Amino acid sequence: MKDEGHFNLEEFNQADIIYDWNQVDKVAPLSQEKILFLDETLRDGIQSPSVVDPPVTDKNMLVHTMTDLPIQFADVGLPGAGPRAQQDVLEVCREIASARLSIKPCAAARTLDKDIQPIIDISQKTGLEVEVLAFIGTSPIRKFVEEWESHKMFRLVRESIRLARSYGLPVTFVTEDTTRAKPDTLYPLYHVAIESGATRIALCDTVGHATPDGLRNLIRFTRNIIAGMGKGIKLDWHGHNDRGLGLVNTIHAIEEGVTRVHGTALGIGERCGNAPMDQILMNLRLLGAIDNDLSKLLLYCRQASMATHWRIPANYPLVGSDAFRTSTGVHAAAIIKAKRAGAEWLADRIYSGIPAGMFGLRQIVEVGPMSGESNAGCWLEEHGVEPKPALVKRIMEVAKSSTRILQDIELEFIVKRFQMSDRSEAPPPDSVPQSKE
Numbered sequence: 367m368k369d370e371g372h373f374n375l376e377e378f379n380q381a382d383i384i385y386d387w388n389q390v391d392k393v394a395p396l397s398q399e400k401i402l403f404l405d406e407t408l409r410d411g412i413q414s415p416s417v418v419d420p421p422v423t424d425k426n427m428l429v430h431t432m433t434d435l436p437i438q439f440a441d442v443g444l445p446g447a448g449p450r451a452q453q454d455v456l457e458v459c460r461e462i463a464s465a466r467l468s469i470k471p472c473a474a475a476r477t478l479d480k481d482i483q484p485i486i487d488i489s490q491k492t493g494l495e496v497e498v499l500a501f502i503g504t505s506p507i508r509k510f511v512e513e514w515e516s517h518k519m520f521r522l523v524r525e526s527i528r529l530a531r532s533y534g535l536p537v538t539f540v541t542e543d544t545t546r547a548k549p550d551t552l553y554p555l556y557h558v559a560i561e562s563g564a565t566r567i568a569l570c571d572t573v574g575h576a577t578p579d580g581l582r583n584l585i586r587f588t589r590n591i592i593a594g595m596g597k598g599i600k601l602d603w604h605g606h607n608d609r610g611l612g613l614v615n616t617i618h619a620i621e622e623g624v625t626r627v628h629g630t631a632l633g634i635g636e637r638c639g640n641a642p643m644d645q646i647l648m649n650l651r652l653l654g655a656i657d658n659d660l661s662k663l664l665l666y667c668r669q670a671s672m673a674t675h676w677r678i679p680a681n682y683p684l685v686g687s688d689a690f691r692t693s694t695g696v697h698a699a700a701i702i703k704a705k706r707a708g709a710e711w712l713a714d715r716i717y718s719g720i721p722a723g724m725f726g727l728r729q730i731v732e733v734g735p736m737s738g739e740s741n742a743g744c745w746l747e748e749h750g751v752e753p754k755p756a757l758v759k760r761i762m763e764v765a766k767s768s769t770r771i772l773q774d775i776e777l778e779f780i781v782k783r784f785q786m787s788d789r790s791e792a793p794p795p796d797s798v799p800q801s802k803e
Contacts, residue, residue, distance in 0.1 A: 383712065383715075384715060388653070395654070395655065396617070396620055396621055396650070396653055396654075396655040397620050397621070397623075397625070397655060399625050400625070401620055401625065401626075401627065401650065401655060401656060402438050402439065402625055402626040402627075403435075403437045403438055403439065403626070403627060403628075403629070403643065403646070403647070404437075404438075404439040404440070404441060404472065404602065404626055404627070404628045404629075405432050405437045405439065405440045405441065405628075405629065405630070405631070405643055406441045406604070406628050406629065406630045406635070406640060406643075407428060407440075407630045407631045407634065407643070407670055407674075408420075408425050408428065408429075408440065408441060408442050408443055408458070409441040409442065409443050409444055409473075409474050410441065410474075410604075410628075410630060410635050410636070410640055411630035411631065411634040411635050411640065411670075411674070412634075412674065413635060413636045414634045414635050414636055414639065414674075414676075415636070416676065417634055417674035417675060417676050418674055418675045420673035420674055422453075422454050422457045422458065424669075424672070424673035425442070425454060425457075425458050425673070426457070426458060426461040427669055427673070428631070428666070428669055428670060428673060429442070429458060429461065429462060429467065429469060430465070430467065431662055431665055431666045431669055432469055432666065433467045433468055433469040434662045435647065435658060435659075435660065435662060435663065435666060436468065436469070436658065437469060437643070438468075438469060438470060439469065439470050439471075439472055439497070439626070440469050440470075440471060440472065441472045441473065441474055441499060441628075442454075442455050442458040442459065442471050442472065442473060443455040443458070443473060443474070444473065444474040444475065444481075445473055445475075445481075445484035445485060445488060446475055446476065446478070446480060446481030446484055452484050452488070455471075455473055455484075455485075455488055456488050456491065456492070458471065459471050459488055459489075459491075459492040459494050459496060460491075460492055462492075462494060463492045463493060463494050470495070470497065471494055471496050471497070472496065472497040472498070472499050472538070473485045473488070473496050473497070473498065473499065474499045474501065474540075475498055475499065475500050475501070475526070476500070476501060476502070476526075477500050477501065477502045477522040477523050477525075477526040477527075478522065478526060479525065479526060479529055481500075481526075482498060482500070482526050482529050482530050483529070485498050485530070485535065486529075486530065486533045486535065489533065489535060490533075495534070495535060495536065496535060497535065497536045497537070497538060498530040498535050498536070498537045498538070499538050499540050499568065500523075500526050500527060500530070500537055500538070500539055500540060500564075501540035501541070501542045501568075501570075502519060502522065502523060502540075502541065502542060502555075503542045503543055504541040504542060504543055504544060504547035504551055504552060504555065505542075505543035505544075505546040505547045505548075506546075506547070506548060506551075507543075507546065508542070508543055509551070516551070516554070519555065520554065520555070520558050523539065523555060523558050523559050523562065524558055524562045527539065527559060527562040527563055527564055528562050528563060530563075531562070531563035536565045536566075537563060537564050537565055537566075538564065538565065538566040538567070538568050538602060539555075539556075539559035539560075539564040539566070539567050539568065540568040540570060540602075540604070541555065541556075541567070541568070541569065541570060542570050542572050543570060543572040543573065544569045544570045544571070544572075544584060545569070545570070545571045545572075545573075545575045545576040545580060545581070545584060546573070546575055549587060552587075552588070552591075553591060556588065556591050556592070557591070557595065560592070560595060560597055560599055564599070565599070566599060566600050566601070566602055566626070567588060567592070567599055567600075567601055567602065568601075568602035568603075568604050568628075569584060569585065569588060569601060569602065569603055569604065569619075569624075570604040570605075571603075571604065571605045571606055571612075571615065572604075572606060573606060573608055573637075574605070574606035574607050574608025574609050574611065574612065574637075574638060575608070575609070576605070576611070576615055577609075577611065577615075578611075578614065578615060578618045581603075581615050581618055581619055581622070582618065582622055585601065585603075585619060585622040585623060585624060586622065588601060589601070589623060600625045600626065601623065601624045601625065601626075602624065602625075602626045602627070602628060603615075603616060603619035603620075603624040603626075603627050603628065604627075604628040604640075605619070605627075605628070605629075605640065605641040606635065606636075606637070606638065606639070606640055606641070607633055607635075607638045607639045607640060607641060607642075608637055608638045610638075612629075612633065612639070612640060612641035612642065613641055613642060613645050613646060613649065615641070616629065616641045616646050617646075617649065617650075617653075620650075620655070627641070627646060628640070628641070629641045629642055629643030629644075629645075629646050630642065630643055631643055631644060631666060631667055631669075631670030631671075632644065632667055632670055632671065632676060632678060632682070632685075633645070634670070634674060634676050644663055644666065644667050644684065644685065645683055645684070647660055647663060648660065648663065648683070648684055648720070648725070651724070652720065660724070660725055661725065661726045663684065663685070663725055664684070664685050664725060664726060664727065667684075667685040668685070683720070684720060684725060684727075689720075689722075689727075690718060690722045690727055690728065690729050690730055691730045691731075691732055692717060692729070692730070692731060692732065693731075693732035693733060693734040693736055693737050693741060693771055694736050694737070695736060695737050695738025695739075695740060695741060696738070697717045698731045698737065698738065698740050698741045698744060699738060699740040700716045700717060701713050701716055701717060701729055701731060701744075702731065702740050702743070702744045704716050705744075710723070713729060714728075714729060731744040731745065731748075732745075732771045732772075733745050733761060733765050733771065733772045733777060734765055734768065734770060734771040734772060735765060735766055735767075735768055735769065735770075737762070737765055738762075739758050739759075739762060741765075742757075742758045742761040742762055742765070743758055745761075745777060746758070746761075746781070749774075749777075749778075749781075751781055756784070757780075757781065757784045760780060760784055761777065761780055764776075764780060
């Protein structure tokens, strides 16, 4: 380090460049076990009233990309919903089998034999072990409107789980609306489910009610029940985003010992949607909790957007069109200084909490009314044009008089007009300047 104004990037490590408050007092990894992911896009996601239920070809495409991320499990539908749903689940499972994908199929079912049996049939037709996600409402408000008696709930849970297990299928017992359920309802239900053969328990924040404190209380309560039974049952977390806490609650759930988390592409789902799987993966990668190659995360989101007809907001993290764009002069100048110093690593982080390069993307400098000359110079250099002062000045005159970002086609036209003018003012190549006498 020569002085306070200049430094050699090679002399520094990451901690010297960026102080990370997120790591203060961190004495252990986020999870002591491998974190597993269950993608709910093709079941819970398409329950959004603003998306379409994709054709099976698009569902197969998404399952392939999920496998590449890798996501280990996919809820491929609720076959008990009707003939089309059942046929789609069958076709997706056939694709998983024929393509020998590593992703494991799951299918949702109410705790009713008529919902469980189609999953058994699909498993036998495809030769795949299809995990049953058997759910039942557990909150007082659900029990009240459904007029459910406890003994009836116990019978439904016991019979449905035993039916699936009799065919060798794994069963996750899903307590719908868990975060508003009473302990004296959950305690006996968990006992019945585990004694009947449930292989996992899924805690659901079905209406996005939970805060991190509520989540922590629920998970510790459930883990104590499992420990008291002497069983090695693992926990799932299924979160929704009605309070905007879907992502942060998922991270807290992992810290509390949940080993499999659910999410949907772009967070699509009923009302305000589910915890967004893409943001879960991105954040866990940045936290060092996983080392997945997420270079296909952008593809995953774009495929989901196309398949479901869901438009990605411009300011959506990572994959929104504005995620790595800047037109502000001060921000752009800092990025450009880092690039010109040959420090791409620094340029990718100077005004971004997410390194674009990690996900196959790049920082983009735009030109608009809030820009400075650095923006114009950067755009010109990236497009192979010499940033002559007069040309930079002309671009800034147009930009400052505009109310929006200038499009490439507009900037290209300014450059063309400038070059034509520059040529017309230059002396002919064969002319000889006349001396004055």
